[in-house]
Amino acid sequence: MGSAEARPNSSTEKIGAGRALGALAVLDALPVAVYATNAEGIIVYCNRAAAELAGRQPQIGQDRWCVSWRLLWPDGSPLPHDECPMARTLKEGRPIRGMEVVAVRPDESTVLLMPHPTPIFDESGALAGGVNVLVDFSGRRSAAPTSDYLAAVAEASDDAIVARHANGIITGWNPGAERLFGYPADEAMGRSITILTPAGYENEEPEIRERSRGGERIERYETKRRRKDGTLIDVALTVCPVRDAEGQVIGASEIIRDITESKRAGETLATRLREQAALHVLTERLQRVTDIVAIYEAALDAIQTALNCSRASILLFDAAAMMRFVAWRGLSERYRQAVDGHSPWTADARDPEPIFVEDIASAEISDALRQAIVAEGIGAVGFIPLVAEGKLIGKFMTYYDAPHGFADTEISVALTIARQLGFSIQRMRTEQAKRQAEEQLRRNEASERARAAELVAIMEAAPALIWIARTPDCRVIGGNRCSYEMLRLPPDSNLSLSAPPGERPGNFRVFVAGRELPPEELPLQRAARGEEVKNFEEEIRFDDGTSRYVFGNATPLRDAAGEVIGAVAASVDITERKQTEEALQNSERRLQIALGAGRMGAWEWNLDSGQVIWSPGLEALHHREPGTFGGTLADFKQDVHPEDLALIERELASAIETRGDYHCIYRITTPDGAIRWMEAFGQFSPRSGSSMGRLTGVCMDITERKEAEAQRNMLVAELSHRVKNTLAIVSSISRQTYSTNPDAHDAHRSFDARIRALAQTHTRLAEASWSGVSLETVLSDELAPYHNNTKNNVALAGPPTKLPPKHALTLGMAAHELATNAAKHGALSVKSGNVEVGWTIAAGDRLQIRWSEAGGPPVLAPTHNGFGRLLLERVVASDLGGEVHLEFAPQGLICTIDVPYPLETPR
Amino acid sequence: MTLTGRCRVLVVEDEFLVALQIENDLAAAGYTVVGPFTSLSASIAASRAEHFEIATLDLNLRGEFVYPLIDELVARCIPILLLTGYADSDLPERFRALPRLGKPFDGSLLVRKIAELLPAE
The missing domain is CATH 3.30.450.20 (PAS domain)
Structure with a gap:
């Protein structure tokens, strides 16, 4: 309601609406x-x-x-x-x-x-x-005469008005005096004023009397007086001298005011003031305190001052809900221990009421407790609960040496102090908790910062390459020191290959298995799209052609909500290891090449597990498909030639027993049925612990060598055989020559010639490494001694031939006998004669030779078959399986020889 | 010589001149020569067809070894004299114990060996 509109309408409203203003107006007008x-x-x-x-x-x-x-x-x-x-x-x-x-x-x-x-x-x-x-x-x-007025005043006064003579005799006693002291006027009048003086105050009266005599007025002298019933009352005396007309002091009037009430009120006020002051100080101190001890001290001060007790204490529930002393004044250690934990309330008490024991002697408590309290000199005690946020948290105690009545005001003050104290303790606890939380937070933050700094330091110092992208697009990538050094870039430069031109590093490119990776395929960028990239390996190829190889992992960085906000990659430089690996691979490859080139394979037999490992080359030596070796000794033995199995087992057993080297030459049968000779060498790896160790070695195919050896042995045997055979032939020729020719000289010449002819053919064969000689050469050699170029007495004609050694030797001997015969008896024995030798190769495998003489002496059939003819006919027939036909034609001897001719005679 | 004259010797030798000498030596000693045969097949055939008490064998017949024939004769318990230029070591082991005469040989030694090998009558 707006008062401005309401005021003029009604007076009641005016009063109601403008009470304050109205009251002032009324007061002003009073x-x-x-x-x-x-x-x-x-x-x-x-x-x-x-x-x-x-x-x-x-x-x-x-x-x-x-x-x-x-x-x-x-x-x-x-x-x-x-x-x-x-x-x-x-x-x-x-x-x-x-x-x-x-x-x-x-x-x-x-x-x-x-x-x-x-x-x-x-x-x-x-x-x-x-x-x-x-x-x-x-x-x-001014309306009444003064004396009447005074008498009326004296009659009506509440105060006792006593007139006394100068000697102290009571001369006046008004009704107020009668009410105050209990003496009726007739009883008091005429008696000495000292009937009112209590014991201990006897020297007051002479002084008052003396001062009054001197005309002095005594104002409001506060003292005690005794009533008729003996009780003492507080009074204020005002003594006025009474003078006679001459001004002589003849007595005094005493106005005696009962100030018991006012004195009590004064005391109460003083108490209140003390209480209020104490509360005020407490409030003020509690506002300023910063620690709990100060709260206790302030509270104890207030308790002692306001409640006027000599001793006090504060107890609080501990964590175990036990009431414990936290602060005290004037209590002995012994006492505190005796009553420690004692509480009239449990921790879960609701709205606990204070308890005041006005006299310990009559309190309903245990004797032990009473004994302890009495021993401490305590007569009365107060338990004032401390409540915070509706919960009992403790109490404070007031102790009085003597039995003590607890006034309502005291109780009220005690409760006020308790409220303040409880609130302050709670506040302090809250603040403390908050401070602790803040401290904790601060410490956490500090430790987090320290941790972060530590991590940064670790990251910087780590001998690993660390790359961090703080955005999913990876346009900016940072790294640790190691990263910059490895990438040969200045610290804090942008490492991202996705960075804008100008910012992007240009001194390297990244390859995997020889393929250049586009930026979005780089592990970090993949991780920044949410992928976990494990065990990536990449080549960082620099402008100068050198490369570094790195190996590592990349993982996404996520915010608290799990969103990918970047990525981090950590990797190590494995270039040296890579190079070592490559070197190893190279050396292994070289070994493989060496093994392959030498038709060698490598193997390893683990004696503990029984596993046998073959190199691919060894499988190839066994003519097996790659990877078909079964990995056991039994599988190996399957390939071994049955005749050599025992040998291998013996050699292996010996090697295992002596831990000596293994060496064995054996045959294997390949899947295609071929037999190959193998030579294996093995050595034990050093034994360690209980392990039987491993036998590792190489194996080579020595079939060719074996064959070559056999060939050589055969050749040696063959040579020996031939030499001895030849000697046997020579021996036979010798026997035949000498036994059939009676003329020793002639026989010697013939033998000599035959041996030289044989030697000649041998020479030709040796020149051709026993691969064979042509028929023309053999014939030329035998006819050479008789050949006269100018007369052209020898003619040889025929296709090129290549005679195997046996053919060459046999045909050589035959040619020798024919030539010798021609020179002795035939065409070559005269100047006009000539010999023609022609040959053909018929049907591909027959060599047909025709020896014909002409111009010689008349031919006579031989009278006996000499050795020459025997040689000619029988040797060719026997040794070559051929046929020899002699025709003693008149114009000259014709000899035809038909022998098998092996076109490609194996050596 | 009637005793030995009845004794027949199979001669296997591919070298005619050597065979000729063996033939001469044995004939001179009163033996009858069966052969000489110069090839393995001919020798085996003859060995099965002909009657003989002892054989002299050349090892190498134009590149063929007479081993099959040896095995056959050993099985038949017919005494064998190997005539060869090969050394001991060139022979298969099982034949190394057989009586052997190295080339070139002395005719009288050949005859004595043959006589030794023949079972006493």
Whole structure:
């Protein structure tokens, strides 16, 4: 509701809507003087009537205690402002009634006032200020005679007003005195005032009397007086000397005010103030504390101060829900140990109430506990629960040496302290937890940073090539130091082959198995597309033609959500290993070549496993298809010639027994049935542990060598055979020549000639390495001694021939006999004669030779078959399987020889 | 010489002049020569067809060895005298124990060997 529209309409609404303004207006308009102060007595408000009464406009916010200019007691003595009733009200926190004061205006006029100061408390009970109503008595006083007025005042006063003589005898006793002390007036009158003096205060009266005699006024002397029933009461004495008309002091009037209530109130106020101050200090300290110990100290200070106890302690539940001392004042170690863990509440107690033991002696507790408490000199104790966030977290204790009654205010303060303490502990714990969490986080961050730095350092120092792409497109790739060094690029340059031109490295290309990889096929780039690339091997080929080989893995980098955000590859430079491998491969290849060239194979027999390994070359030697060897000794033995099996087994057994070298020459039968000679050598690998070891070796096909050896042996045997055969022939010729010719001289010549002819053919054969000689050569040699070029007495004609050794020798001997005969008896024995020899090769395998003589002496058939004819006919027939025909024609001898002619005679 | 005259000797020798000498020597000693045969096939055929008490064999008959014939004669328990220029080592092992006369040989030695090999009558 808007007040501006509502105000003019109705007065009730006006009051309701503008209560504050209305109240001020009402106060201002009141015909009674009213002013208000704050708790410090500073004037905060003064209405018009008050200003008129004071004869001045007080300085709002500056003037203190009273709106008046000056104050006097009714008897004219000055009353300081800070002792005025309002000041007392604010200081004592209670209304002050029945006092009169005289206000002096600035114009020196005076007014008798009856102030009614009243304190104002706020909602929490704290003093907020005061309000005073000043009642002007000036008019009333002037309305009645002073004596009547005074008598009336004395009669009506709540205060005891006692008149006494100078010697101390009571001469006046008003109803207030009777109420206060219990003595009726008739009983008190005439007795000494000392009936009111309690024990211990006896020397007061002479002093008061003395001072009164001297005309001195005693103001508000606070002391104790005894009532009739013996109880003591607090009183304030105001003693005024009473003078006679001459001014002589004849007695005194004592106004005795019961200040028990006010004193108690004062004490209460002091307590409250102490409590409030303690709470205030506690609050202030708790705001500033940074550690739990300071909280305990502040709390203990507040507990001791506010609750006025000599000892105190704070206990909190530990992790095991046991109540443990965390701070204490004035408690012995022994006591703490004795009561440690004791708690009237369990940790899960809900809304626990404080417990106050006003007298330990009568408390319902165990004897042991009581004994411990009493031994510590404790008479009363308070348990105040500490609650935080609805949960019991501990307690604080107050200890009093003597039995102690716990006032409601004390309990209230204790609970206030408990609330503050509980809240602070909770706050501190929260902060501590937060600090710990932060510290942990900081430490984590620090350790993460340290770890990251460590990783970077490791990465940099790693003797591996590390490439990192931080984006899936791999347009920028970084690496560690090793990478840059290997790629011969400056540190921090972009290693990506997908980088924009100018940024892209141009000094190398990447190959796999001789094929250049496009950038998108590089392992890192594949990994950056989400692929795990394992065991890649690539060649990095530089401009200068050199290459480095690397081997490694590449893996995608993923963010927390699993998205690929890049990749990292790690690899090692395997160039040296690669070169070694290649060298090894080369050496193996060379070995293979050597084995192949030498028709050799390699093998290995693992005696532990029984496995036999053959090189491909060995399979080839066995004429096996590659990979068909079964890998066992038995499979090998299958190929071995049955006659040589025993030999091989013997040699192997011997080698195993002596661990000596294995050597064996044996035959194998190849799948196509051929027999090949093999020679194998083997050596044991060094024995290690219980292993039988391995026998490794080579095997070569020595068939050709074996055949060559056989050939050579055969040749040697053949040569020996031939030589001896020839000698046997020579021996036979000799025998025949000499036995058939009686003329020794002639026989010697014939033998000589025959041997020379034989030797001649041998020479021809030897010249041709026994491969054979032509018939023409054989004939020429035999006819040469008789051949006369000028007469042209010898004619040879026929196709080229090549006679095997046997043919050459036999035909040579035949030609020798024919030529010798012609020279002795035939055509060559005369100058005109001639010999023609012609030959043909008939039907491809018959050599037909025709020897015909002409121009010689008349031919006579021989009278006997001499050795020459025997040789001619029988040798050719027997040795060559041929036929010899002799025709003794008149014009000359004709001899035809027909022998098998082997066209391609094997040696 | 009637005793030996009845004794027939198979001669296998491919060298005519050598055979001629053997023939002469044996004939002179009173033996009857069966042969000489100059080829393996002819020799084997003759050995099966002819009657003889002992054989003199050349080893190499124009490149063919007479081993099959030897085996056959050994099986038939017919004494054999090898006439050869080959050395011991050139012979197959099983024939190395056979009586042997190296070429060139002395005629009288040949005759004595033959006589020794013939079973005593």
